[in-house]
Amino acid sequence: MPSYTLTLACGCTVYVACHPMTGLAHTRVVDTPATDCRRRRHERGTRLWLWELLPDPAAPAHVSFSQSDMEQGRVTSLC
């Protein structure tokens, strides 16, 4: 799986780098912070953990993870 970008619920874009051999995502950095994002961590170039990609509990969930995707560190379902 090639590297790809994700748009978070807050509007920030995250670059996800995948290992060329295993296809597993190993690095996630903020690519383009949303102008109205209030999360201090979301600055360009900031490395994020997988759970930091999850939306705020108070916010509507736009990103869903299945169990197998969590184990593989991948997100395949965005809606």
Ligand SMILES: [Zn+2]
């Ligand atoms: Zn953000």
